[in-house]
Amino acid sequence: MLSRKPEWAPPDAGNEFASKVVSGSPSALAKDAASTKLKQGRSYDLAALVEGVKASNRTILSKAITMIESNSPKHFELGQELLKQLLPYSGNSIRIGITGVPGAGKSTFIEKFGLWLIEQGKKVAVLAIDPSSSISKGSILGDKTRMELLSRQHDSFIRPSPSSGVLGGVARKTRESIILCEAAGYDVILIETVGVGQSETTVRSMVDFFLLMQIAGAGDELQGIKKGIIEIADLIVVNKADGDNIQRADAAKQDYLNVLHYLRNSTEGWQTRALTCSSITGEGIKDIWDEIVNFSDTTKKHGSFAARRTKQNTEWFEALINESVLHQFYQHPSVKRGLPDLKQKVADSIIPVAMAVKELLAHHH
Numbered sequence: 105m106l107s108r109k110p111e112w113a114p115p116d117a118g119n120e121f122a123s124k125v126v127s128g129s130p131s132a133l134a135k136d137a138a139s140t141k142l143k144q145g146r147s148y149d150l151a152a153l154v155e156g157v158k159a160s161n162r163t164i165l166s167k168a169i170t171m172i173e174s175n176s177p178k179h180f181e182l183g184q185e186l187l188k189q190l191l192p193y194s195g196n197s198i199r200i201g202i203t204g205v206p207g208a209g210k211s212t213f214i215e216k217f218g219l220w221l222i223e224q225g226k227k228v229a230v231l232a233i234d235p236s237s238s239i240s241k242g243s244i245l246g247d248k249t250r251m252e253l254l255s256r257q258h259d260s261f262i263r264p265s266p267s268s269g270v271l272g273g274v275a276r277k278t279r280e281s282i283i284l285c286e287a288a289g290y291d292v293i294l295i296e297t298v299g300v301g302q303s304e305t306t307v308r309s310m311v312d313f314f315l316l317m318q319i320a321g322a323g324d325e326l327q328g329i330k331k332g333i334i335e336i337a338d339l340i341v342v343n344k345a346d347g348d349n350i351q352r353a354d355a356a357k358q359d360y361l362n363v364l365h366y367l368r369n370s371t372e373g374w375q376t377r378a379l380t381c382s383s384i385t386g387e388g389i390k391d392i393w394d395e396i397v398n399f400s401d402t403t404k405k406h407g408s409f410a411a412r413r414t415k416q417n418t419e420w421f422e423a424l425i426n427e428s429v430l431h432q433f434y435q436h437p438s439v440k441r442g443l444p445d446l447k448q449k450v451a452d453s454i455i456p457v458a459m460a461v462k463e464l465l466a467h468h469h
């Protein structure tokens with residue numbers, strides 16, 4: 105197996121654009137033939153992309169995601185058209201966000217859980233949101249090796265975090281990747297994010313089910329409560345319940361259950377609970393899936409499942425409007441020209457702030 109950087113990847117890109125190629129095997133050759141058909145001259149063949157994703161061709165799915173992750177205007181147009189055509193085939197999955205402090209065992213859990221789900225006949229896609237990746241060039245990339253067994257499965261698809269840009273941009277790309285993965289027939293979408301900064305609320309805003317992974321005795325209990333993360337969880341999993349850690353994990357679970365008793369539920373019609381598991385032995389994995397299935401059934405009956413998805417779409421729409429308008433505003437030549445001077449005048453208390461804003465907005469017209 106070798107890693108190959110595709111020709112359309114930016115020249116300065118790291119391995120995040122690399123696709124895995126199994127050299128010499130007939131199916132890989134067939135895949136390569138399919139992907140060369142994608143390009144007619146210098147432009148992509150949209151129909152081939154649509155068909156390839158729908159046929160669950162992982163090479164083509166990777167290319168489709170690379171396209172929506174690209175910042176070039178031409179790719180944007182094509183990517184949006186692709187999404188439009190695939191939207192009718194999306195939505196048939198459970199979208200699960202998994203967060204927790206570094207080292208809680210998220211990746212190890214996803215590997216074990218993913219393999220188990222595939223045994224149950226599921227198709228599993230793993231996406232990552234790594235808020236640090238713009239600095240560190242994608243630390244979650246290393247997880248491909250941590251999820252080695254899972255990444256070798258025919259029914260799995262693992263995609264590291266987009267490495268460029270601010271959290272907002274990464275979030276858009278992840279949301280669009282979810283749509284593409286669903287259209288490709290993946291019915292369980294797992295989104296890993298490390299519990300720092302704003303990433304938890306960002307992931308919450310794009311998933312149906314939010315799993316908070318904790319470990320016993322790390323002192324995170326209080327932190328989680330303070331930061332309000334426990335309140336947005338649909339399930340708390342105390343991981344590493346194995347060996348001589350079982351009792352402590354059970355005690356931590358009990359602590360969380362007590363705390364949850366006093367908190368508002370994250371999802372209407374659903375009581376958040378706490379469970380233990382070991383991502384090494386696999387103990388508790390089935391109970392976690394049962395809980396997720398129960399959540400899905402219960403909230404679909406209740407209506408909160410569909411209501412959340414609708415709300416997520418409209419909120420995403422509004423957030424994108426705000427982002428785009430702001431971007432356009434700051435990119436406007438006369439705003440760019442007028443801003444430094446007005447900023448200085450505001451800093452020096454020469455003109456009132458509101459007046460400076462009004463003047464800047466007038467520039468824009």
Ligand SMILES: Nc1nc2c(ncn2[C@@H]2O[C@H](COP(=O)(O)OP(=O)(O)OP(=O)(O)O)[C@@H](O)[C@H]2O)c(=O)[nH]1
Nearest residue numbers: 205206207208209210211212298343344382383384
């Ligand atoms: N004993 C035990 N160790 C575990 C378990 N799950 C994970 N580990 C170990 O904990 C360490 C961290 O696991 P990761 O899966 O990398 O944790 P993570 O939450 O993905 O970490 P980041 O991606 O850095 O945020 C590794 O050494 C794992 O082998 C478990 O259930 N039991």
Ligand SMILES: [Mg+2]
Nearest residue numbers: 210211247296
């Ligand atoms: Mg990890």
